Amino acid sequence: MKRSAAEIVREYGPFAGVEAVHGVTYDGTHVWFASGDRLNSVDPADGKIARSIDVAAHAGTAFDGRHLFQIAEDRIQKIDAATGKVLANIPAPGGGGDSGLAWAEGSLWVGQYRERKIHQVDPQTGKVLRTIESKRFVTGVTWVDGELWHGTWEGEDSDIRRIDPDTGNVLEQLDLPAGTMVSGLESDGGDRFFCGGGDRGNVRAVRRPKRS
Amino acid sequence: MESLITAAARALQAGDPLGALNRVALRNDAPSLALRGIAMAQLGDLTKAKTLLRSAARAFGPREAVARARCVVAEVEIALVSRDLTWPTKTLAAARATLEGHGDLANAAHAGHIEARRLLLLGRPDEAERTLAEIKSTPLPPASQVARELVIAGIAIRRLRTKAARAALDRAASAARQAGIPALAAEVESTSRVLDTPAARLITRGHERSLLLEEVEDLATSEALVVDTFHHAVRRRCILVPLGRRPVLFALARILAQAWPADVSREALITGAFQARHVDESHRARLRVEIGRLRTKLKPLADVSATRQGFALTPRKTPQVLVLARPVEEKHANVLAFLSDGEPWSSSALALALGTSARTVQRALEELARSNKVQSFGHGRARRWMTPPVPGFPTGLLLPGPLLKT
Numbered sequence: 007m008k009r010s011a012a013e014i015v016r017e018y019g020p021f022a023g024v025e026a027v028h029g030v031t032y033d034g035t036h037v038w039f040a041s042g043d044r045l046n047s048v049d050p051a052d053g054k055i056a057r058s059i060d061v062a063a064h065a066g067t068a069f070d071g072r073h074l075f076q077i078a079e080d081r082i083q084k085i086d087a088a089t090g091k092v093l094a095n096i097p098a099p100g101g102g103g104d105s106g107l108a109w110a111e112g113s114l115w116v117g118q119y120r121e122r123k124i125h126q127v128d129p130q131t132g133k134v135l136r137t138i139e140s141k142r143f144v145t146g147v148t149w150v151d152g153e154l155w156h157g158t159w160e161g162e163d164s165d166i167r168r169i170d171p172d173t174g175n176v177l178e179q180l181d182l183p184a185g186t187m188v189s190g191l192e193s194d195g196g197d198r199f200f201c202g203g204g205d206r207g208n209v210r211a212v213r214r215p216k217r218s
Numbered sequence: 219m220e221s222l223i224t225a226a227a228r229a230l231q232a233g234d235p236l237g238a239l240n241r242v243a244l245r246n247d248a249p250s251l252a253l254r255g256i257a258m259a260q261l262g263d264l265t266k267a268k269t270l271l272r273s274a275a276r277a278f279g280p281r282e283a284v285a286r287a288r289c290v291v292a293e294v295e296i297a298l299v300s301r302d303l304t305w306p307t308k309t310l311a312a313a314r315a316t317l318e319g320h321g322d323l324a325n326a327a328h329a330g331h332i333e334a335r336r337l338l339l340l341g342r343p344d345e346a347e348r349t350l351a352e353i354k355s356t357p358l359p360p361a362s363q364v365a366r367e368l369v370i371a372g373i374a375i376r377r378l379r380t381k382a383a384r385a386a387l388d389r390a391a392s393a394a395r396q397a398g399i400p401a402l403a404a405e406v407e408s409t410s411r412v413l414d415t416p417a418a419r420l421i422t423r424g425h426e427r428s429l430l431l432e433e434v435e436d437l438a439t440s441e442a443l444v445v446d447t448f449h450h451a452v453r454r455r456c457i458l459v460p461l462g463r464r465p466v467l468f469a470l471a472r473i474l475a476q477a478w479p480a481d482v483s484r485e486a487l488i489t490g491a492f493q494a495r496h497v498d499e500s501h502r503a504r505l506r507v508e509i510g511r512l513r514t515k516l517k518p519l520a521d522v523s524a525t526r527q528g529f530a531l532t533p534r535k536t537p538q539v540l541v542l543a544r545p546v547e548e549k550h551a552n553v554l555a556f557l558s559d560g561e562p563w564s565s566s567a568l569a570l571a572l573g574t575s576a577r578t579v580q581r582a583l584e585e586l587a588r589s590n591k592v593q594s595f596g597h598g599r600a601r602r603w604m605t606p607p608v609p610g611f612p613t614g615l616l617l618p619g620p621l622l623k624t
Contacts, residue, residue: 026224028221028224042224042228043228062225064221064222064224064225064228065220065221065224066221077221078221078225079221079222079225079241080221080222098221100220100221101222102220102221102222102223102225102241102245103220103221103222103223103245103247104220104221105220105221119220120220120247120248120249160279160281160282161279161280161281161282161283161284161285162281162283162284162320163281185320185321
């Protein structure tokens with residue numbers, strides 16, 4: 007396993023009226039983050055909130071190209087990114103113990119925090135297709151270039167780790183400085199991760215290690 | 219982090235404990251237990267709340283030191299509000315250090331305020347003040363500021379510094395408005411009322427009038443000879459003759475001071491101080507002895523001289539004699555008088571001071587407790603009694619902030 011210190015490239019926020027960041031996603035131009043009763047989109051160039059959708063937003067956030075998916079209480083809401091309307095609801099696999107959310111390969115991937123699990127879920131029905139065990143409390147989940155990454159947050163320690171989607175073994179780990187939390191994780195498809203900063207109410211960009 | 223936990227925590231913050239319980243009622247993981255504990259505390263079931271918070275503290279993993287420390291602080295606050303002062307102070311100190319060490323300064327300050335409130339309740343204002351001074355001055359959340367200012371006001375009132383008390387209460391009121399917690403604002407207001415209601419009666423030359431706390435404070439610098447029924451003492455400025463353990467002598471001093479400059483007949487002194495129904499020769503002999511003792515005690519302040527029909531008080535170095543009395547002299551006023559020094563008293567110590575039986579004192583205390591004029595803490599031999607109006611004790615819970623965001 008490769009282990010290194012996370013390189014924080016940039017910090018966004020804290021934002022006015024945002025107590026905590028619960029989930030993060032990226033739609034290709036804007037970073038979206040969940041802040042309890044709102045989804046906010048931030049332009050990563052200027053770091054300002056461009057738009058907000060009033061919707062219950064208690065944990066992970068994901069984007070499938072057209073829709074935003076947002077965990078609220080014990081369900082996953084499917085939201086039209088253009089209009090902000092909630093189109094559908096499916097049950098969340100952790101029954102409310104859910105934290106991170108990602109969209110990849112036609113499935114939703116849901117982190118179940120204290121159970122240290124990641125579930126692959128059918129986005130139409132909410133059916134659990136398979137479950138990957140992690141070693142740590144799971145927060146954000148993201149897929150990039152066929153790699154499965156997730157954030158961890160246990161006690162006062164957080165890191166971002168790449169795991170083997172078949173075995174759950176940790177392949178690579180980026181440690182965040184002590185007291186820096188990861189709530190929500192999303193790759194921009196390139197060399198950046200966006201991570202929610204928990205109750206600091208901010209979003210950080212962390213460099214993704216280059217593949218050799 | 220966790221979806222339902224976030225939702226429940228938000229409900230709690232919005233003042234909706236039932237909404238929070240709805241979301242986590244059936245869950246037994248650590249954050250859910252903590253949330254349920256806080257919700258129960260807000261709903262007033264302190265016993266249940268304590269049990270839940272204790273299980274939550276146990277259920278949090280070894281890496282979750284901050285979450286655990288927050289549970290400890292919440293549990294201790296519940297204990298304080300229910301006037302159980304027997305909790306181990308070391309536990310609170312350790313939790314406070316953990317929070318401080320992890321940069322959770324707001325909750326560390328909250329823990330410090332709880333400690334200061336306890337010390338004030340125990341009648342140790344100096345230590346309370348030291349504890350307040352140790353708290354790192356970060357910008358505190360408004361609710362914490364209210365707690366802090368109420369303790370400061372409590373200390374000032376204890377020391378009869380009304381100006382300082384008023385200033386602290388003004389700051390508390392504006393912080394309470396900022397916090398937007400109505401119960402807290404009401405707490406500040408009721409504490410402020412202490413300063414605006416008569417705190418005492420002043421009796422001189424047969425007349426009496428009400429005094430505010432401020433005016434009582436002024437008496438400390440007055441030239442007059444003061445017979446102080448609050449502290450069972452006779453004083454002039456810094457010369458103090460404590461008569462707390464000599465109730466008969468104090469009663470005589472008071473009767474003489476109330477009549478001053480006139481004299482008081484032997485019969486009046488005997489019936490007033492000895493509680494005798496009819497006066498006989500043995501009472502007269504006892505009066506002579508007691509007056510002799512009083513004369514010795516009061517030597518630096520006044521003389522007690524014999525007149526044709528009785529005795530009269532002659533103050534030294536001042537032309538004025540005042541009696542400072544409780545606003546309402548009620549049944550068991552003597553018990554209240556001792557308790558009003560703010561110290562915790564055991565019933566046996568009170569019985570000794572009052573010269574009555576422990577059983578009589580016990581009965582009086584129980585009767586006073588029923589009308590909320592006194593309160594006790596501890597059990598059995600360790601039980602202590604004190605008067606309740608100790609400012610600085612929001613009866614509502616503030617509870618540590620973001621308990622659940624780990």
